[in-house]
Amino acid sequence: MLKKEIQRRRTFGIISHPDAGKTTLTEKLLLFGGAIQEAGAVKSNKIKKGATSDFMEIERQRGISVATSVLAFEYNGIKINILDTPGHKDFAEDTFRTLTAVDSVIVVIDVAKGVEEQTEKLVEVCRMRNIPMIVFINKLDREGKDAFELLDEIEQKLKLRVTPLSFPIGMGYDFKGIYNIWEKNVNLFSGDSRKNIEETIKIEDLKDPELDQLIGEKPANSLRDELELVYEVYPDFNRDEYLNGELQPVFFGSALNNFGVRELLDCFVSIAPTPRPKESDTRLVKPDEKDFSGFVFKIHANMDPKHRDRLAFVKIVSGTFERNTSYLHVRHNKKLKFSSPNAFFAEKKQIVDISYPGDIVGLHDTGNFKIGDTLTEGEEMNYKGIPSFSPEHFKYINNADPMKSKQLEKGIDQLMDEGVAQLFTLELNGRKVIGTVGALQFEVIQYRLEHEYGAKCRYENLNVHKACWVEPKDPKSEEFADFKRVKSKFLAKDKRGQLVFFADSAFTLQMTQSKYPNVKLHFVSEFEKQQ
Numbered sequence: 001m002l003k004k005e006i007q008r009r010r011t012f013g014i015i016s017h018p019d020a021g022k023t024t025l026t027e028k029l030l031l032f033g034g035a036i037q038e039a040g041a042v043k044s045n046k047i048k049k050g051a052t053s054d055f056m057e058i059e060r061q062r063g064i065s066v067a068t069s070v071l072a073f074e075y076n077g078i079k080i081n082i083l084d085t086p087g088h089k090d091f092a093e094d095t096f097r098t099l100t101a102v103d104s105v106i107v108v109i110d111v112a113k114g115v116e117e118q119t120e121k122l123v124e125v126c127r128m129r130n131i132p133m134i135v136f137i138n139k140l141d142r143e144g145k146d147a148f149e150l151l152d153e154i155e156q157k158l159k160l161r162v163t164p165l166s167f168p169i170g171m172g173y174d175f176k177g178i179y180n181i182w183e184k185n186v187n188l189f190s191g192d193s194r195k196n197i198e199e200t201i202k203i204e205d206l207k208d209p210e211l212d213q214l215i216g217e218k219p220a221n222s223l224r225d226e227l228e229l230v231y232e233v234y235p236d237f238n239r240d241e242y243l244n245g246e247l248q249p250v251f252f253g254s255a256l257n258n259f260g261v262r263e264l265l266d267c268f269v270s271i272a273p274t275p276r277p278k279e280s281d282t283r284l285v286k287p288d289e290k291d292f293s294g295f296v297f298k299i300h301a302n303m304d305p306k307h308r309d310r311l312a313f314v315k316i317v318s319g320t321f322e323r324n325t326s327y328l329h330v331r332h333n334k335k336l337k338f339s340s341p342n343a344f345f346a347e348k349k350q351i352v353d354i355s356y357p358g359d360i361v362g363l364h365d366t367g368n369f370k371i372g373d374t375l376t377e378g379e380e381m382n383y384k385g386i387p388s389f390s391p392e393h394f395k396y397i398n399n400a401d402p403m404k405s406k407q408l409e410k411g412i413d414q415l416m417d418e419g420v421a422q423l424f425t426l427e428l429n430g431r432k433v434i435g436t437v438g439a440l441q442f443e444v445i446q447y448r449l450e451h452e453y454g455a456k457c458r459y460e461n462l463n464v465h466k467a468c469w470v471e472p473k474d475p476k477s478e479e480f481a482d483f484k485r486v487k488s489k490f491l492a493k494d495k496r497g498q499l500v501f502f503a504d505s506a507f508t509l510q511m512t513q514s515k516y517p518n519v520k521l522h523f524v525s526e527f528e529k530q531q
Contacts, residue, residue: 002320002356006287009358010272011081011315013098015123016108017116021138025108025255026071026084032265033073033080070313070344070360078269081360097371097419099125100383101297101315103276103358104132106268107158107248108255111137111144111171115157123158130245132273135162136264141189141254143172147226151234151250160248161241163234166263168252169215169223176215178252178260179203179223181230182237182267186214189259243273275358278317280374280381285318287357292319292327293376294361295383296369299418310414311342311362312369319377321355330374330382338363371419391422391435394464394502395442400456411453415445416495424467424492424500433492433502434459435467463504467492468521470499483516 016022071082083102085095099105105126109115126133137150145153147168154162169176169186177188185202203211206227212220241247249267253260275287285293298313314321321327326335342349342362355361363369374382399408412432416423421436436442442459449455470491472480484491490502501521503509513521 002290003288005079005356006274006358008078009081009275009356010078010104010269011083011102011275011358011360012104012106012268012272013083013085013095013102014106014108015085015095015099015119015126017110017113017118020108020110020113020116020119021255022108023084025106025136025138025261026082028255028258028261029080029082029265030071030073031258032262033075070362072344072360075265076269079359080269081358083360095122096125097297099129099131100295101313101360102131103274104134104272106264107133107135109135109137109150109154111139111150111252112142114145114150114153120157123160127159127245132243132245133160133248134264134268134272135160135248135250136255136260137250137252138255140168140171140178140252140259141175141257147171147252148229154248154250161235161246162248162250163237164230164252165237165249165267166251166253166260167223167227167230169219174219175254176219178263179227180263181227182249182263186211187260187263188214189254189257239271242271275317278383280383282381285381287318289318291377291379292321293317293374293379293381293383294321295375296371296373299365299369299371310365310367310417312365312373314361314363314375316355316357316359316361317383318357321359321361323351323353327375328378328380329368330376330380331370332368336368336375340364367417370417391467392437393439393442394433394435394462394467396460396462397432397434398458398460400458404455407453408449408455408457411449411455412445415448421445422467423495424502427491427493428489433462433464435464462502464502465505466503466509466523468501468503468509468523469494470501471520471522473518473520477518479516479518483512483519487512 014022014026069084071084073080083098085098099122107119107123107126109119123133135154137147144150147164151162151164154160165182166178166180168178175189177186179186188201201210201214206224211223214220215223235241235247237249238247242249249271251260251264251267253264255261277284277286279285280293294314294316296312296314300311300313321341323341324337324339326337328334329336340351341355342364343352343355344360344362349362352361372383397412399405401408412423412434415421421434421441424433424435425431426433434442434445436445446457446459449457472483474480487501490504492500492502494500501512503512509521512519
């Protein structure tokens with residue numbers, strides 16, 4: 001039974017630069033999966049329905065995705081779990097963590113803009129981990145770069161070895177449709193996005209005159225020439241190479257117009273990997289082991305503003321997770337039982353009795369979990385490789401409404417557990433400082449404090465170049481005492497009570513390191529140390 005369930009699971013993330021159409025693609029995949037009846041565009045005012053996967057108020061206002069959302073649906077008997085990640089670089093940390101929970105990835109690229117910087121960073125992480133990737137080139141109904149030019153750019157900038165599994169017939173105004181290399185058929189574009197599914201015409205032989213009748217003689221001839229080139233230049237698709245992260249299939253389409261999405265989905269379902277084994281600090285854990293294990297890769301507070309609830313998102317790595325069964329929380333070394341584990345469908349949640357490897361379950365959390373925590377049936381091990389970064393932007397956070405100080409404290413506390421930002425308390429005067437990876441996070445924190453906790457805050461700038469975690473060789477040494485005395489103004493504690501040094505410039509950092517050689521300064525935060 002377990003093996004059969006593992007075989008029908010596909011868990012993947014969708015990554016791209018902001019605005020490449022990632023959330024729209026997610027919506028359309030749900031549409032094909034029959035999970036929603038109509039898809040909402042993220043930016044269009046004409047469509048009253050917002051995108052299903054953007055359920056935080058600020059996302060609806062801005063038209064961007066801020067938090068990673070988890071969506072699941074069934075398609076042709078296969079259970080698909082999608083993790084839609086924020087494309088905005090200020091939320092890269094959330095995306096990097098999400099990549100620890102996926103078995104494969106779809107990279108979305110905008111036909112006009114080509115490969116953008118944010119995509120390069122994310123693909124690099126996938127390459128390091130050998131995550132299988134499929135590339136989807138989106139927005140073909142707009143004028144954009146030539147298909148071959150895009151394929152070259154993907155090879156050079158992303159250092160991928162690609163093979164097209166579909167190919168566009170024309171582009172922008174001349175866009176006629178797509179030739180599906182994988183299934184050997186032609187998909188005609190009507191330009192009418194209200195039609196849910198486009199018509200597909202099987203064409204085994206490209207010399208068939210029917211092709212000329214369908215798309216016109218000139219486009220048909222240029223398609224024949226282009227495909228000849230494709231077959232000569234690009235390697236044949238090989239599933240083992242794809243699964244080892246050595247070959248990346250490419251699809252073309254227009255998510256907004258529902259075009260080329262079904263081809264992508266059909267191919268994905270048949271080639272994408274089932275749940276993969278994962279390294280822990282003691283051994284490699286395989287999905288078909290009978291004992292349950294999983295790890296928290298994300299925490300989200302206030303999924304429902306009416307109830308102050310926090311959900312810890314757990315990726316199941318092995319065995320089966322059952323409701324009302326006790327599992328070991330490895331870091332706390334205590335057993336916990338979950339009476340209402342949730343499975344997701346955007347903002348709709350359902351309680352599930354049993355979940356299998358590859359699934360993501362949401363556990364109601366009263367503050368037990370931190371990102372990176374491992375749950376097992378009793379074995380003491382921790383899953384590795386959940387990254388965290390030293391913050392780059394710092395501000396004092398002040399209470400703007402003294403009557404609401406309790407709410408503010410609670411709000412900051414919960415948002416920091418989510419990993420939105422890091423909180424530091426200055427040793428000298430107890431002032432609170434928030435450090436984030438991107439500037440946009442300050443706005444998100446302010447907005448969510450007010451709308452979810454009823455607390456108002458003000459920020460004050462603080463000139464800090466880097467926050468470093470302090471590790472003295474000998475905590476009782478004269479040198480460390482001198483370091484603490486001289487630098488007392490620049491010392492703070494993080495949420496876990498570890499000492500942190502705020503350096504105001506790269507020069508200060510260098511001088512401090514040479515003056516106190518036995519006081520080690522780390523740029524890597526707590527997640528690495530726990531492991």
